[in-house]
Amino acid sequence: MTAPRFTVLYRVTPDDDRSIEAHAKDICIEQTVEIPADAVPAGHWEKGIVGIIEKITERPGTPTDYDVLISYRVDITNNEIPGLLNVLFGNISIRRGIKIVDISFTPDQLKAFGGPRYGIEGIRKALNVHGRPLATTAIKPLGLSSPELAAMCGGYARGGLDVIKDDHGLIDQHFHPFRERIARIAEAIREGNAKSGNVTHYYPMLAGRFDQVEAQAAFAKEQGCFGVLVPPFLIGPDTGFYLARKYDLAVMTHPTFSGTHFHDPRHGMTPAVLLGKLFRLFGADISVFPNFGGRFTFSREECVELADDLRKPWGGLNGAFPSPAGGMTIEKIGTMIDAFGVDTALLIGGALLRYSPDQEVSARAFVTGLDNAMKERKP
Amino acid sequence: MTAPRFTVLYRVTPDDDRSIEAHAKDICIEQTVEIPADAVPAGHWEKGIVGIIEKITERPGTPTDYDVLISYRVDITNNEIPGLLNVLFGNISIRRGIKIVDISFTPDQLKAFGGPRYGIEGIRKALNVHGRPLATTAIKPLGLSSPELAAMCGGYARGGLDVIKDDHGLIDQHFHPFRERIARIAEAIREGNAKSGNVTHYYPMLAGRFDQVEAQAAFAKEQGCFGVLVPPFLIGPDTGFYLARKYDLAVMTHPTFSGTHFHDPRHGMTPAVLLGKLFRLFGADISVFPNFGGRFTFSREECVELADDLRKPWGGLNGAFPSPAGGMTIEKIGTMIDAFGVDTALLIGGALLRYSPDQEVSARAFVTGLDNAMKERKP
Numbered sequence: 001m002t003a004p005r006f007t008v009l010y011r012v013t014p015d016d017d018r019s020i021e022a023h024a025k026d027i028c029i030e031q032t033v034e035i036p037a038d039a040v041p042a043g044h045w046e047k048g049i050v051g052i053i054e055k056i057t058e059r060p061g062t063p064t065d066y067d068v069l070i071s072y073r074v075d076i077t078n079n080e081i082p083g084l085l086n087v088l089f090g091n092i093s094i095r096r097g098i099k100i101v102d103i104s105f106t107p108d109q110l111k112a113f114g115g116p117r118y119g120i121e122g123i124r125k126a127l128n129v130h131g132r133p134l135a136t137t138a139i140k141p142l143g144l145s146s147p148e149l150a151a152m153c154g155g156y157a158r159g160g161l162d163v164i165k166d167d168h169g170l171i172d173q174h175f176h177p178f179r180e181r182i183a184r185i186a187e188a189i190r191e192g193n194a195k196s197g198n199v200t201h202y203y204p205m206l207a208g209r210f211d212q213v214e215a216q217a218a219f220a221k222e223q224g225c226f227g228v229l230v231p232p233f234l235i236g237p238d239t240g241f242y243l244a245r246k247y248d249l250a251v252m253t254h255p256t257f258s259g260t261h262f263h264d265p266r267h268g269m270t271p272a273v274l275l276g277k278l279f280r281l282f283g284a285d286i287s288v289f290p291n292f293g294g295r296f297t298f299s300r301e302e303c304v305e306l307a308d309d310l311r312k313p314w315g316g317l318n319g320a321f322p323s324p325a326g327g328m329t330i331e332k333i334g335t336m337i338d339a340f341g342v343d344t345a346l347l348i349g350g351a352l353l354r355y356s357p358d359q360e361v362s363a364r365a366f367v368t369g370l371d372n373a374m375k376e377r378k379p
Numbered sequence: 380m381t382a383p384r385f386t387v388l389y390r391v392t393p394d395d396d397r398s399i400e401a402h403a404k405d406i407c408i409e410q411t412v413e414i415p416a417d418a419v420p421a422g423h424w425e426k427g428i429v430g431i432i433e434k435i436t437e438r439p440g441t442p443t444d445y446d447v448l449i450s451y452r453v454d455i456t457n458n459e460i461p462g463l464l465n466v467l468f469g470n471i472s473i474r475r476g477i478k479i480v481d482i483s484f485t486p487d488q489l490k491a492f493g494g495p496r497y498g499i500e501g502i503r504k505a506l507n508v509h510g511r512p513l514a515t516t517a518i519k520p521l522g523l524s525s526p527e528l529a530a531m532c533g534g535y536a537r538g539g540l541d542v543i544k545d546d547h548g549l550i551d552q553h554f555h556p557f558r559e560r561i562a563r564i565a566e567a568i569r570e571g572n573a574k575s576g577n578v579t580h581y582y583p584m585l586a587g588r589f590d591q592v593e594a595q596a597a598f599a600k601e602q603g604c605f606g607v608l609v610p611p612f613l614i615g616p617d618t619g620f621y622l623a624r625k626y627d628l629a630v631m632t633h634p635t636f637s638g639t640h641f642h643d644p645r646h647g648m649t650p651a652v653l654l655g656k657l658f659r660l661f662g663a664d665i666s667v668f669p670n671f672g673g674r675f676t677f678s679r680e681e682c683v684e685l686a687d688d689l690r691k692p693w694g695g696l697n698g699a700f701p702s703p704a705g706g707m708t709i710e711k712i713g714t715m716i717d718a719f720g721v722d723t724a725l726l727i728g729g730a731l732l733r734y735s736p737d738q739e740v741s742a743r744a745f746v747t748g749l750d751n752a753m754k755e756r757k758p
Contacts, residue, residue, distance in 0.1 A: 026674070033520035034546055035729035040520065049522040076521065076552060082586045082613040083550045085636055090547065090613070093638030094675045141412035141419065142455065143428040167413055168469065171462045173455060207461045210621040214589075234461035234469070236615020242589040257464055259472030260639035263646045268639045295405070296473045350414035 003047070005071040007054060007104045008088060013065040013097035013266045024053045024068045027098065030091050032076060048073055065266070067101070079112040081238035081282060089269065100269040103277060110315040116285045118227075118250045119318025120311070120343050123285055126226060127162050127199050132374045133342055135366045136163040136286075136323060138349040139170065139185070146176045150184035152359045157192025157200040159363025163286070163345060164189065165229045166205035168254045178208070178216055186223040201226035203252045206240050217243040226250055227285065233257035241283040252286040252323070252345075253279045262297065271302045276309030279320075284310075286321040286345050291336075294327025300339065307340050321345040330355065333369045337377065346370070382426070384450040386433060386483045387467060392444040392476035392645045403432045403447045406477065409470050411455060427452055444645070446480070458491040460617035460661055468648065479648040482656060489694040495664045497606075497629045498697025499690070499722050502664055505605060506541050506578050511753045512721055514745045515542040515665075515702060517728040518549065518564070525555045529563035531738045536571025536579040538742025542665070542724060543568065544608045545584035547633045557587070557595055565602040580605035582631045585619050596622040605629055606664065612636035620662040631665040631702070632658045641676065650681045655688030658699075663689075665700040665724050670715075673706025679718065686719050700724040709734065712748045716756065725749070 014023050025037070028051030033040055044050055048071075055069040077084040092098050116122075124130055137156060139149050153164055164185075172178040182204045189200050206228045208216045213235055220228050227250030230240030234257055244251045255275055261268030269278075275289050287310055290296030292303050307322035322340055325347035336346055348366060355362040393402050404416070407430030412419055423429055427450075434448040456463040471477050495501075503509055516535060518528050532543055543564075551557040561583045568579050585607045587595045592614055599607050606629030609619030613636055623630045634654055640647030648657075654668050666689055669675030671682050686701035701719055704726035715725055727745060734741040 030674075032548065033522065034517075034548060035519050035732060039729055039733045041523065044520065044522055047522070049520075075554075076548070078550050078552050080550070080586075080588050082588070082610070083552075086548060086550070086586070086610070086613055090610075090635035091638075093636050094634060094641065094669050094677075095638070096642065096676050138413075140414050141423065141428075143412065143423055143426070144420065169411065169413060169455070169465065171457050171459070171465070173457050173462075207459075207465070209459050209461070210593075210615065210618045211625075231461070231465070231469075233612075234465055234616065236589065236618050237613065239589045239615050239618075246590075255473060256469035257472050259470075259474070260642075260647045262473065263475065263639075264643050267642045290473050295409075297475050298473075350418055353414060354418045 004074045004106050004108065005048065005052070006074055006106050006109060007069055007071045008100060009102040010068045010070060011065055011099040011101050011266070012068050013063055015096040020056055020066045020068070021053070024056060024070065026095070027051060027068070027092055028053060028070055030095070031087050032072065034091065049076065074106060074109060079109065081241070085237055097266050099265070099267055100273050103273060105281065107315055110281065110317055113281045114245070114283060115281055115317030116251070116283060116320045117245060118285045120321055121318065123250060123321065127201065129162055131342065132370045133337060134162040134321065134345040135160070135363070135370055136165070136345045136347040137161055137352050138165050138167045138347065140167045140349055140353055142167060142169040142173065143175050146181045146184045149176060149181060150188040153185045153202070154188035154192045155359025156363045157189045157198070158196050159360040160196055160198045160367045161200050161363045163201050163203065165203040165252055167349070168205055168229065168231060168256050170205050171207040172212070178204075179219055182220060182223050182225070186225060190224065203227045203229045203250070205229045205231070206243070207231060207234055213239060214243055217247045217249065221247040221249055227252055229254055231256045232279070237282070244283060250285040251283050252288060253284040254288050255290070270305070271298055272305040272309045276306040280310050280314070280317065284320050286323050288323040288325050288347060290326040291324035291328060293332070296326050304339060307344070311343055319343065323347050325349065330365055330369045334373045334376070337373050342374070383453045383485050383487065384427065384431070385453055385485050385488060386448055386450045387479060388481040389447045389449060390444055390478040390480045390645070391447050392442055394475040399435055399445045399447070400432070403435060403449065405474075406430060406447070406471055407432060407449055409474070410466050411451065413470065428455065453485060453488060458488065460620070464616055476645050478644070478646055479652050482652060484660065486694055489660065489696055492660045493624070493662060494660055494696030495630070495662060495699045496624060496627075497664045499700055500697065502629060502700065506580065508541055510721065511749045512716060513541040513700065513724040514539070514742070514749055515544070515724045515726040516540055516731050517544050517546045517726065519546045519728055519732055521546060521548040521552065522554050525560040525563045528555060528560060529567040532564045532581070533567035533571045534738025535742045536568045536577070537575050538739040539575055539577045539746045540579050540742045542580050542582065544582040544631055546728070547584055547608065547610060547635050549584050550586040551591070557583075558598055561599060561602050561604070565604060569603065582606045582608045582629070584608045584610070585622070586610060586613055592618060593622055596626045596628065600626040600628055606631055608633055610635045611658070616661070623662060629664040630662050631667060632663040633667050634669070649684070650677055651684040651688045655685040659689050659693070659696065663699050665702050667702040667704050667726060669705040670703035670707060672711070675705050683718060686723070690722055698722070702726050704728065709744055709748045713752045713755070716752050721753070
């Protein structure tokens with residue numbers, strides 16, 4: 001019986017004169033046995049423990065690059081996030097000209113990692129919001145006091161926002177200690193919800209040390225938060241997803257500190273693979289990413305591909321909300337809907353803060369903007 | 380009283396026509412308050428909560444780039460690893476053309492993070508090895524059985540190697556489950572040490588999920604391991620350092636999955652900053668990195684700068700061993716000593732496996748090679 005395998009599509013730009021086959025073989029070895037080919041035990045080749053080159057396709061263009069499809073045994077990843085990332089791109093992250101452009105998992109892998117716990121449907125149901133994108137904002141800026149931040153959130157809730165997340169810079173600083181901030185904001189949102197009759201969810205930032213982060217997740221749950229903001233590259237690729245599952249919290253992922261993967265089109269992972277496919281597989285219900293047209297580097301095509309990977313049918317996995325952010329404004333709502341469609345968590349941060357000194361007014365303008373844009377787009 | 384600040388030296392290559400001052404200001408805002416400048420509360424500027432441009436220096440060359448020195452308040456990082464990385468390079472990792480080339484910490488920051496627990500001196504004392512580099516190897520390849528791996532380690536210990544680490548691909552796979560592997564290898568090394576009268580240390584790979592990794596560290600300690608192999612980018616930047624401190628284990632860091640920082644000379648962090656300065660600050664006693672002249676991308680200059688940052692006097696922090704690895708051979712020992720000096724943990728992996736089918740013979744050749752090279756270099 002052959003051991004199950006999954007495949008990774010690497011785009012390889014050779015950095016020397018060796019053949020593409022030699023480069024592909026390097027990857028197969030580097031990501032598994034990591035020893036010279038002539039030192040690999042004979043049985044290892046037969047058992048497929050070394051990566052296997054499934055297909056090499058030359059692509060048109062200059063410089064010449066190639067799509068290299070490599071398969072690995074599933075069991076060498078141990079179906080755990082650290083082990084999977086290690087096999088996908090561990091040591092070759094330190095070599096040149098290798099980009100992961102796609103990954104195909106087996107049904108058992110999808111089941112093992114599990115994907116979004118709530119997904120688009122679960123979050124919509126809990127919010128009771130249908131037929132339009134979610135109105136989402138970030139609590140800013142760091143350095144205000146907890147009561148000041150809570151007052152803003154109360155306004156946003158009264159104004160009918162769907163989702164409020166901590167700015168990712170809000171951690172456990174003395175300006176607004178984690179527990180004090182979460183308790184006050186959760187309370188302000190509860191009061192706002194009671195007044196408006198709407199439901200607003202709050203996702204506090206999970207960024208503590210190893211010994212703090214579980215207590216932070218538990219506290220968020222205790223305070224009635226629907227989810228948490230998870231920065232996989234700050235607290236560990238596995239940490240936030242694991243804790244959210246344990247404490248039955250939704251996951252909104254934040255891409256902070258992950259961006260070196262995207263800087264070079266010939267190295268790293270594409271936004272769709274890392275912030276789309278992998279984060280969804282690991283359990284993201286909402287994936288925040290830097291939108292095109294803002295102050296970041298993603299192209300429109302990259303953003304749309306990422307959104308597709310979050311939502312398209314994929315085994316039995318729930319779909320996740322793409323959450324384009326960064327330099328977004330109420331004026332751009334229509335453009336955003338045209339680019340991303342309805343199942344999107346539109347995130348307007350700084351511009352909402354600027355819109356009016358009264359957060360309730362700003363929130364209402366955001367939601368009204370969404371409703372109007374949807375009406376314009378309906379027959 | 381002004382709040383204490385630390386400084387980060389960014390090398391910035393503007394990706395548009397705006398002035399370097401505008402780019403520098405972007406970084407100051409993006410890494411702190413993350414809102415449009417006109418929305419920043421007035422008091423925030425006065426309190427220095429926004430990053431401050433300390434100095435901008437144009438560098439010669441094409442394309443034009445600049446050294447931009449920015450200071451941040453220490454307290455916005457909360458003196459924790461996730462918070463510090465977030466301020467250093469969180470969101471700007473997703474912008475273009477920004478490289479961290481140096482960081483200056485305050486004495487209080489050095490104290491808060493603490494640096495290497497054992498350091499060069501502590502490890503030398505425990506090994507009773509002085510006046511030559513450490514002979515270090517990796518246990519390879521994954522997919523053998525635990526008894527097979529343990530037998531190899533027994534040979535290495537009898538032959539007098541100083542440090543044996545797991546290959547970073549050895550996690551908790553069914554081929555060699557974590558506990559079984561660690562117990563058997565630790566036992567084989569104890570027996571080998573008893574025979575040789577030498578001391579060989581073992582560093583098993585810490586790569587479990589959030590809910591497994593602490594038990595793994597505790598088990599390693601229980602089995603008498605001197606340290607653990609910590610992959611910060613797989614298990615979380617803080618996780619392994621925290622656990623090693625808690626269980627009184629030495630830390631050998633592994634750079635797997637961190638390499639996107641180094642691919643582009645105009646983006647990310649330099650090897651010296653990430654694998655040298657930061658890993659040492661966080662607690663690395665030995666930092667493994669891909670050597671020049673092997674199959675990876677670091678230049679000789681980058682490797683030497685990294686090694687310097689690990690060892691040079693730095694507040695009261697212990698020095699850490701640089702551990703150049705990747706494509707190293709016994710023949711290259713002299714070259715390595717000339718490049719890195721005596722306080723180095725030379726790591727020969729695949730080539731040692733290839734040297735002889737008898738690991739005791741290979742280990743002895745390695746140690747003899749070190750002794751001879753040192754003799755040749757003494758007056």
